[in-house]
Amino acid sequence: MKATELTLTTAVESLPGVDAAAAAGLRRMGLRCVADLLLHAPSRYRRTRPWQQLEQVAAEAATDTRDEMVVRGEVVSIDRGFGRSSKVVVVIEDESGEMDLVFFNQPWIRRKLHPGMRLTATGQARVYRKRAQIANPTWSLLEPSAPLVPPTSSEGPAVLTPVYPASDAVSSDALADIIERILPDATALLEDHLTDAYRTDRNLPSLRVAYQHLHRPEFEEQMLAARRRLALDELLMLQLGVMMKRYHRHTHLQAAPLPRTPEVRQRIAARIPFEPTPAQQRVMDEIGDDLASSVPMNRLLQGDVGSGKTVVAVAAMLQAVAHGKQAALVSPTELLAEQHDRTIRALLRDAPVRIALLTGSASPAQRRDLLDQIAGGEVDLVIGTHAVLTSDVMFRDLAVAVTDEQHRFGVRQRAALRSKAADETRSPHQLVMTATPIPRTLSLTIFGDLDVSVIDEMPPGRSPVETVHVVPSAANGVYEDVAARAHRGERTFIVVPLIDESETGLTDLNSHLERLSTGPLRACRMAAMHGRLDAAERDDVMQGFRCGETDVLLATTVIEVGVDVPEATLMVIEDADRFGLAQLHQLRGRVGRGDMPGRCVLISEPRTDEGRRRLEAMVETTDGFRIAERDFEIRGPGELFGARQSGMPPFRIAALPRDLELLGLARRDAEAWIADDPLLTRPEHGLLRRRLLKAHGTWLGLGDVG
Ligand code: ADP
Ligand code: MG
Numbered sequence: 001m002k003a004t005e006l007t008l009t010t011a012v013e014s015l016p017g018v019d020a021a022a023a024a025g026l027r028r029m030g031l032r033c034v035a036d037l038l039l040h041a042p043s044r045y046r047r048t049r050p051w052q053q054l055e056q057v058a059a060e061a062a063t064d065t066r067d068e069m070v071v072r073g074e075v076v077s078i079d080r081g082f083g084r085s086s087k088v089v090v091v092i093e094d095e096s097g098e099m100d101l102v103f104f105n106q107p108w109i110r111r112k113l114h115p116g117m118r119l120t121a122t123g124q125a126r127v128y129r130k131r132a133q134i135a136n137p138t139w140s141l142l143e144p145s146a147p148l149v150p151p152t153s154s155e156g157p158a159v160l161t162p163v164y165p166a167s168d169a170v171s172s173d174a175l176a177d178i179i180e181r182i183l184p185d186a187t188a189l190l191e192d193h194l195t196d197a198y199r200t201d202r203n204l205p206s207l208r209v210a211y212q213h214l215h216r217p218e219f220e221e222q223m224l225a226a227r228r229r230l231a232l233d234e235l236l237m238l239q240l241g242v243m244m245k246r247y248h249r250h251t252h253l254q255a256a257p258l259p260r261t262p263e264v265r266q267r268i269a270a271r272i273p274f275e276p277t278p279a280q281q282r283v284m285d286e287i288g289d290d291l292a293s294s295v296p297m298n299r300l301l302q303g304d305v306g307s308g309k310t311v312v313a314v315a316a317m318l319q320a321v322a323h324g325k326q327a328a329l330v331s332p333t334e335l336l337a338e339q340h341d342r343t344i345r346a347l348l349r350d351a352p353v354r355i356a357l358l359t360g361s362a363s364p365a366q367r368r369d370l371l372d373q374i375a376g377g378e379v380d381l382v383i384g385t386h387a388v389l390t391s392d393v394m395f396r397d398l399a400v401a402v403t404d405e406q407h408r409f410g411v412r413q414r415a416a417l418r419s420k421a422a423d424e425t426r427s428p429h430q431l432v433m434t435a436t437p438i439p440r441t442l443s444l445t446i447f448g449d450l451d452v453s454v455i456d457e458m459p460p461g462r463s464p465v466e467t468v469h470v471v472p473s474a475a476n477g478v479y480e481d482v483a484a485r486a487h488r489g490e491r492t493f494i495v496v497p498l499i500d501e502s503e504t505g506l507t508d509l510n511s512h513l514e515r516l517s518t519g520p521l522r523a524c525r526m527a528a529m530h531g532r533l534d535a536a537e538r539d540d541v542m543q544g545f546r547c548g549e550t551d552v553l554l555a556t557t558v559i560e561v562g563v564d565v566p567e568a569t570l571m572v573i574e575d576a577d578r579f580g581l582a583q584l585h586q587l588r589g590r591v592g593r594g595d596m597p598g599r600c601v602l603i604s605e606p607r608t609d610e611g612r613r614r615l616e617a618m619v620e621t622t623d624g625f626r627i628a629e630r631d632f633e634i635r636g637p638g639e640l641f642g643a644r645q646s647g648m649p650p651f652r653i654a655a656l657p658r659d660l661e662l663l664g665l666a667r668r669d670a671e672a673w674i675a676d677d678p679l680l681t682r683p684e685h686g687l688l689r690r691r692l693l694k695a696h697g698t699w700l701g702l703g704d705v706g
Contacts, residue, residue, distance in 0.1 A: 227653055
């Protein structure tokens with residue numbers, strides 16, 4: 001193919017040097033055309049120093065360099081190493097000194113190499129028992145007469161070789177070849193969406209140069225500058241998208257203003273059966289002020305499990321109802337929706353508020369009936385699961401929408417709620433509640449358009465849940481405690497990871513129920529709760545546990561979020577190392593919600609190091625923010641928490657928190673641009689705007705902006 005024919009959409013099949021097998025392999029990696037290849041960034045670079053004499057390499061080996069060294073030498077001796085593993089030690093020398101080449105699990109080396117042969121070898125050098133060595137080098141034989149002294153002075157910068165994410169079908173080296181071949185022509189096709197002036201100002205290479213240097217840097221500085229440019233690009237696009245959206249919300253979207261008159265305040269206060277904590281009061285004020293405005297609220301409420309978010313939600317919803325408008329409360333599970341329905345009906349017992357529970361369990365006829373009432377305005381407050389969001393649900397006048405326990409932060413779901421408003425420019429006020437603290441790095445990025453309120457104190461009289469780790473062989477003592485509590489009228493949750501028996505050997509609900517109810521918990525009244533029960537069965541089981549007909553509830557993680565039974569004092573978690581840290585913390589939050597102190601017992605023989613660290617974190621702290629930090633440490637910064645579920649495309653080059661400083665820069669620049677050209681409609685922003693909408697338009701719901 002002639003260079004002139006190459007375009008960014010040229011298919012990989014028609015590239016020089018790519019045969020059918022390689023093309024198929026590329027496609028399986030999602031690399032379909034030239035543009036995909038350009039965007040396929042190296043995960044790292046191998047750094048190789050030019051050939052140096054052995055003495056110098058030995059000196060380098062004593063430093064902690066990770067560069068690869070190239071050496072040449074004559075074989076002096078070949079020996080089997082000591083120890084159990086197969087190891088061959090080849091000593092080579094040149095004029096300056098000697099060095100060991102160590103081959104693990106390659107016994108055939110002893111037949112290939114003989115004293116007097118000359119070879120060149122490449123690999124990382126290190127010092128082991130005072131001798132310089134390269135372990136498992138790549139090597140090849142040289143002519144017997146090959147020189148062993150490098151031609152000129154050996155000092156020089158390392159050569160960088162890209163290492164690509166690869167597959168069995170296409171190796172990193174094969175990718176490097178393919179990309180190198182198209183690189184000059186492909187980069188020449190790139191148009192920059194950042195102006196020269198901006199690039200000069202920020203000292204950024206052009207897009208062409210950046211991609212050239214990303215794939216084939218001559219010096220480390222070039223690679224770093226390329227990465228900086230491309231990472232800033234990603235962060236800038238994201239920030240521009242988020243701010244465009246914010247601008248749009250403030251200028252184009254209208255919500256019903258719901259002023260907090262003294263009368264409204266009084267009516268809400270009358271419904272709350274206890275004195276709000278100062279933290280609850282503060283966030284109720286923040287939310288109350290937002291609701292009074294015609295700019296749609298977009299607020300995240302963070303508060304640890306048990307901090308009392310429900311009444312805050314109720315207050316917000318009542319502010320809508322007081323103005324004759326509707327409100328909705330959306331929960332992640334039916335169980336939680338059902339519980340909210342019960343709690344809120346009790347709170348609003350004597351108030352003229354019409355409440356409907358809408359979940360996936362409603363029969364088609366019931367559902368149709370409810371939908372009519374919601375559309376007709378005969379219902380003030382709709383409590384439900386995400387089923388509430390399906391497209392056939394229309395509200396007469398939805399003014400406040402609350403999403404509870406949203407640790408998945410579906411931005412799309414929030415967009416769906418917005419579209420429930422009567423016309424495109426109307427939006428309900430939105431409140432998202434979560435017990436999972438969001439790292440600041442994240443709230444700055446994808447939730448940059450979200451205001452945040454925090455409940456940072458617990459209602460009075462709570463003592464932290466005492467948490468212990470018990471090995472399975474000591475579990476009988478735990479069950480004795482369960483039985484003793486039942487005898488005193490206290491209740492226990494026992495959580496297992498599975499419903500049915502499986503080959504994993506993990507505790508399953510069915511066998512465990514059988515074992516406990518015929519064994520250590522013979523004297524207790526037990527019931528089981530899991531995701532396969534229908535709404536009526538669930539209701540029966542929960543009701544029995546709540547009113548004390550059941551002492552022990554054996555459950556799967558369906559009870560993870562929100563379940564509120566104040567008499568439950570003990571949480572036993574079987575195979576606890578199998579649960580995520582956030583999940584364990586949520587489960588623990590199910591006990592100690594009343595006057596009596598709670599206890600959480602983690603039964604487990606941890607099978608992995610991570611599992612063990614999760615249990616340690618649980619025993620060490622009950623603070624949700626510390627738990628979240630620990631979770632971040634244990635899982636590593638690999639995936640930005642919650643980002644995937646939001647629908648945000650993953651970063652290709654940027655990484656947080658590593659690029660936090662660039663994020664700050666992106667944020668400042670994006671703010672200035674949007675202040676100046678809010679929807680990026682100026683001609684010089686045309687390309688930027690197109691690329692921005694392509695990357696972020698859908699998940700951010702910028703459709704009506706474009
Ligand atoms: P979460 O934040 O986990 O959703 P809830 O709203 O379910 O917490 O509240 C946990 C428990 O604390 C509930 O039983 C609730 O009635 C009670 N509660 C909430 N706020 C207060 C308060 N200010 N004083 C006393 N009890 C409270
Ligand atoms: Mg809750």
